[in-house]
Amino acid sequence: MMNPAYLLFGLPLLLLMGCGSLRQEVDPKGVVGEGEQVVVTCFISPQDTVLAARVSRSLPILGLGNQNDLDIPNATVTLSDGSQSVILRLQRRADPYNYGTMSILYRALASELAIVAGKRYTLTVQVPDGRQIRASCTVPEPVQLDQVELDSSTINEYGLIRKDYYARLHWQDPARQTNYYRVAGNNAYTYNFRFQPGPNTPVRDSTGLLWGDWTFSSAAMLTDVGRDGQAMRSGRGRLAINYLWINGQQQSSLARGPLYAYLLNVDENYYRYHEAIDRQRSVGDNPFAEPVLVPTTVQGGLGCFGAYNRSTLALQVN
Incomplete structure (x- = not known):
């Protein structure tokens, strides 16, 4: 008959041996190999009074960098409908989510370039090192x-x-x-x-x-x-x-x-991007959750350029 002590001490040993096979060494060079990229975020709508885009740089997973200093302040940002275009100008403002820090946006008044349903728009971003980022989207029709x-x-x-x-x-x-x-x-x-x-x-x-x-x-x-x-x-x-x-x-x-x-x-660009962001946030800090891949619609960089058309219904609650 088997000694019960062997069962008590042998079973944890088998479990530890099984877990050891799950470990896999990762070469850090393979992770950091992807250099920083330009990240562009911009959403346009016929209802907006301001056209705005954010231009920043990505932070490699194992790279060195300041997460509070990712904005790019010297880019040239142009929005075009194919026949007319407007340059979005640099504007600094207090970051509402990080007290004491400034965020950088590129802005223009919507009156400088009308956003019209059914039209296709192209966003072009040029950074000083010569890289150019482009993205396009079509403004959907409103749904009542x-x-x-x-x-x-x-x-x-x-x-x-x-x-x-x-x-x-x-x-x-x-x-x-x-x-x-x-x-x-x-x-x-x-x-x-x-x-x-x-x-x-x-x-x-x-x-x-x-x-x-x-x-x-x-x-x-x-x-x-x-x-x-x-x-x-x-x-x-x-x-x-x-x-x-x-x-x-x-x-x-x-x-x-x-x-x-x-x-x-x-539009589909807006939907895919925000749907992935919502799923990513719902994961929280769960280490066992499946990673969420956030799609990019930007050529030459990362980010999203999308469009929407808004319908509003107002009520009075007494």
Whole structure:
């Protein structure tokens, strides 16, 4: 009969031996061999008032570099519709996502080059070392947003009761063509606060309005593949509201005032890029998740040049 001690110590040894076969040595030279590339990001729409592009450099996986200093400030950026063109001029501004740092954009007023549905546009970027990056896209036609369906639900979370508000978008998909969509929205919501008008006056409770974006429970990117020409409905978008603690009680705000729902009919460039970005973000820091390859539509570099056409439906929530 086999000694139980051999089972106790032998089984982990077998497991470790099995795991050892999963290890594979990687030559760092093979990883760093890809040099830095120019990265271009630009999206255009007939509804925009500003044409803007970002031009930066990629950071090799094992290379040396400052992640906060990737913008290229001396590029020549040109946007053309084939007959007219405009040069996007350099503009520095505070980066809203990195306090104390500046971001660089290339901008021009939309009045300098009209963005028209059905037209094809070409973006050209020239950097001082002689590299040239080109990308093209066609602006899709708008798709009318027909209806916004509002509802609410009461949530009991750890004994705390709150009310959440939701919206769904409805529209008719154009037949006999492939369409890609993005849904979005924002709304005003109430919030409670206390203030003291003067040094000798009592503290008052008051209510104000803030703005927030919707959060969709399912993907905000959709396609009509398998649903061509049908009536379409988005997933539920959770409206923006605020929660505060006052006198030990949770105060749930209301979605109140103006509400705007947006249906973006986007081109394939926009869809493929943002759909991959959304999947990449959903992975988070999970080391076992399948890597997400972000596509590029730029010749001679990396990035995306895409277009969309937006339809808006406004409501008043009381």
